Amino acid sequence: xxxxxxxxxxxxxxxxxxxxxxxxxxxxxxxxxxxxxxxxxxxxxxxxxxxxxxxxxxxxxxxxxxxxxxxxxxxxxxxxxxxxxxxxxxxxxxxxxxxxxxxxxxxxxxxxxxxxxxxxxxxxxxxxxxxxxxxxxxxxxxxxxxxxxxxxxxxxxxxxxxxxxxxxxxxxxxxxxxxxxxxxxxxxxxxxxxxxxxxxxxxxxxxxxxxxxxxxxxxxxxxxxxxxxxxxxxxxxxxxxxxxxxxxxxxxxxxxxxxxxxxxxxxxxxxxxxxxxxxxxxxxxxxxxxxxxxxxxxxxxx
Amino acid sequence: xxxxxxxxxxxxxxxxxxxxxxxxxxxxxxxxxxxxxxxxxxxxxxxxxxxxxxxxxxxxxxxxxxxxxxxxxxxxxxxxxxxxxxxxxxxxxxxxxxxxxxxxxxxxxxxxxxxxxxxxxxxxxxxxxxxxxxxxxxxxxxxxxxxxxxxxxxxxxxxxxxxxxxxxxxxxxxxxxxxxxxxxxxxxxxxxxxxxxxxxxxxxxxxxxxxxxxxxxxxxxxxxxxxxxxxxxxxxxxxxxxxxxxxxxxxxxxxxxxxxxxxxxxxxxxxx
Numbered sequence: 001x002x003x004x005x006x007x008x009x010x011x012x013x014x015x016x017x018x019x020x021x022x023x024x025x026x027x028x029x030x031x032x033x034x035x036x037x038x039x040x041x042x043x044x045x046x047x048x049x050x051x052x053x054x055x056x057x058x059x060x061x062x063x064x065x066x067x068x069x070x071x072x073x074x075x076x077x078x079x080x081x082x083x084x085x086x087x088x089x090x091x092x093x094x095x096x097x098x099x100x101x102x103x104x105x106x107x108x109x110x111x112x113x114x115x116x117x118x119x120x121x122x123x124x125x126x127x128x129x130x131x132x133x134x135x136x137x138x139x140x141x142x143x144x145x146x147x148x149x150x151x152x153x154x155x156x157x158x159x160x161x162x163x164x165x166x167x168x169x170x171x172x173x174x175x176x177x178x179x180x181x182x183x184x185x186x187x188x189x190x191x192x193x194x195x196x197x198x199x200x201x202x203x204x205x206x207x208x209x210x211x212x213x214x215x216x217x218x219x220x221x222x223x224x225x226x227x228x229x230x231x232x233x234x235x236x237x238x239x240x241x242x243x244x245x246x247x248x249x250x251x252x253x254x255x256x257x258x259x260x261x262x263x264x265x266x267x268x269x270x271x272x273x274x275x276x277x278x279x280x281x282x283x284x285x286x287x288x289x290x291x292x293x294x295x296x297x298x299x300x301x302x
Numbered sequence: 303x304x305x306x307x308x309x310x311x312x313x314x315x316x317x318x319x320x321x322x323x324x325x326x327x328x329x330x331x332x333x334x335x336x337x338x339x340x341x342x343x344x345x346x347x348x349x350x351x352x353x354x355x356x357x358x359x360x361x362x363x364x365x366x367x368x369x370x371x372x373x374x375x376x377x378x379x380x381x382x383x384x385x386x387x388x389x390x391x392x393x394x395x396x397x398x399x400x401x402x403x404x405x406x407x408x409x410x411x412x413x414x415x416x417x418x419x420x421x422x423x424x425x426x427x428x429x430x431x432x433x434x435x436x437x438x439x440x441x442x443x444x445x446x447x448x449x450x451x452x453x454x455x456x457x458x459x460x461x462x463x464x465x466x467x468x469x470x471x472x473x474x475x476x477x478x479x480x481x482x483x484x485x486x487x488x489x490x491x492x493x494x495x496x497x498x499x500x501x502x503x504x505x506x507x508x509x510x511x512x513x514x515x516x517x518x519x520x521x522x523x524x525x526x527x528x529x530x531x532x533x534x535x536x537x538x539x540x541x542x543x544x545x546x547x548x549x550x551x552x553x554x555x556x557x558x559x560x561x562x563x564x565x566x567x568x569x570x571x572x573x574x
Contacts, residue, residue: 093363171417178403178414185401185460188360190389190418190467 010143011263017149019255020156024211026232026247028204033241034180035200038099042107044229049114050076051212055221056118076205084198125216152214163244234282240295254278309333310503316371326352328527339504341518343511349527350507354473358395359383389418392470400456404449411448411459415466437462454485471503490517511548515539
C-alpha cells in the first residue's frame with residue numbers, strides 16, 4: 001500500500017515538474033496574446049531558433065556559457081525588433097486574423113534561418129544539470145525526481161514572479177495591459193504601441209530561450225522542439241490565454257494529468273496516451289469554460 | 303516656432319479621404335481660440351469624428367489621410383506626427399464610445415493617462431488627487447474594474463484619463479452619447495470646470511446641439527463633410543435655421559441645411 005502511494009506520488013510530482021516545462025513555453029504565448037490578442041504561432045520556432053543559436057554560440061564559437069546565453073538573449077531582442085519593424089508595423093491596422101497568419105509565416109522564416117545558420121543536426125545541450133533522480137531526495141523521501149525537472153520548476157517560478165510584478169506594478173506593465181484591452185484608446189492617450197510591441201516580442205523571445213534551454217537539455221536541440229511548443233495550446237486553453245498564473249497552473253495540470261493517465265489508464269489504450277490526453281482535457285474546457293481557469297472573462301455590458 | 307496667434311488650433315480647408323477613395327471631408331475650416339470651448343455639431347456621418355481624428359492624427363490608424371488643406375496646432379503644422387507625439391504636445395483626444403480599459407481598475411485607467419509624462423509615484427498621486435476633485439464619483443469607485451462601471455462613469459474615466467496627460471487642448475468626441483439628461487448636465491459641468499480652472503481649450507463634437515451650444519463659446523455646424531454655418535454659440539442658438547433643423551423647433555419637414563439654403567436663395571431671387 002505504502003509503496004503504491006509512493007509510486008503515485010512519484011508519478012504526480014514528476015508530472016507536475018514536467019508540467020512547468022510546458023508552462024515555460026506557454027508563458028511566451030501569454031505575453032504576446034496579452035499585448036496583441038494574437039496567438040503567436042511562431043513561438044515554437046522562436047524556442048527552436050533561440051536555443052539553437054545559444055548552442056551555436058557555445059559549440060561553434062567556443063563562447064562560454066554565460067556570455068553565450070546573453071548573446072542569444074540579445075539576438076532574440078533583435079528578432080523582436082525586426083518582427084515589430086517588418087511584420088507588425090505594416091500590419092498595424094490589419095485584423096487579428098491577418099496577424100495570426102503572419103505569425104505562421106514568421107515561424108517558417110525563423111525555422112529556416114535557424115537551420116541555415118546552425119545546421120540541421122541534433123545538438124546536445126549540457127546545462128551541467130543531469131536529467132536523473134536527485135540522490136538526496138531518492139534516499140530520504142524514496143521518490144525518484146529528476147534534477148532537471150526541479151531546476152525547471154525553480155526557473156519557472158522565478159520567471160512567473162518576475163513577470164507578475166512587471167505587469168502589476170510597473171508603468172510598462174500598466175501600458176501593456178492597457179494596450180491589451182484597447183490599442184486604439186491606448187494610443188490616444190500617448191502610449192506608444194511600437195515600444196510596447198517591441199518589448200513584448202523581445203520578452204517573449206527571452207522566455208522562449210529559457211524554455212528552449214530546459215527542453216533542449218532534456219530532448220536534445222532539434223527541430224522537434226517546434227512541435228513540442230504546440231503542447232502549450234492545451235495548457236493555454238485550460239489556464240486562459242491572457243493569464244500568466246493560468247499558464248503556470250495549466251502547465252502543471254497538463255503535466256500531472258498526462259503522466260497519471262499514462263501510467264494508470266494508458267495500458268488499456270495500448271499506451272502513449274500522453275500525446276493526446278491533454279487535448280481531450282482541453283476540449284472539455286472549451287465546452288464548459290472557454291475562457292480557461294484564469295483567463296480574463298469576456299466582459300460585455302448590455 | 304513662436305506662436306503669437308490667439309488660436310490654439312487652426313484648421314484650413316482640409317479634405318480627408320479614407321482608403322484614398324472615400325471622400326469624408328470636402329472642405330472644413332475651423333478655429334479654436336486659446337482657452338475657449340468650441341462645438342462641432344452635425345448629424346451622424348457629417349464628419350465630426352473625422353475632423354477630430356485628423357487633428358489628433360489618429361486618422362492613419364483607420365486608413366484615412368488629410369489630402370488637402372492644413373492643420374496648425376499651437377503655431378506648428380501637423381502632418382507627420384504620431385498620436386503619441388501629439389499627446390506629448392498637449393493635444394489629447396477622448397474617443398467616441400468612451401473606450402475605457404475594461405480589465406483595469408478605475409484608478410489604473412486614470413493613471414494610464416500619465417504614461418507619456420515622466421512622473422514619480424508621488425507626483426502621480428498628487429495629480430490623481432487633483433483629478434478626483436473634478437470627478438468625485440470616480441474616487442468612490444477607484445478600485446472597481448472599469449468594465450463594471452456605468453456609462454456615465456466610463457465617460458468620466460475617459461475624460462479623467464485624458465486629463466492625466468496634462469493637455470493644453472482636449473478633443474471630445476460625443477461625450478454625452480447614450481447618457482441620461484442628468485448625466486449629460488454633470489459631464490458638461492465638469493468639462494466647463496476643466497476649461498475655466500485648468501485653462502484647457504476644448505473642441506467638442508456633439509449631436510446634442512442644444513446642450514453643446516449652451517456650454518460652448520463658438521459653434522460650427524457641418525453636414526456631409528462641409529462647414530455649413532458658424533458663429534458664436536449665442537447667435538447659433540437664436541438662429542432660425544438652427545432652431546428648425548437641430549433644435550427641433552420646426553415649421554415644415556425640411557431635411558438638411560442645403561435644402562434650407564437653396565430655399566433661401568430662391569426666395570431672395572423671387573423678391574428681387
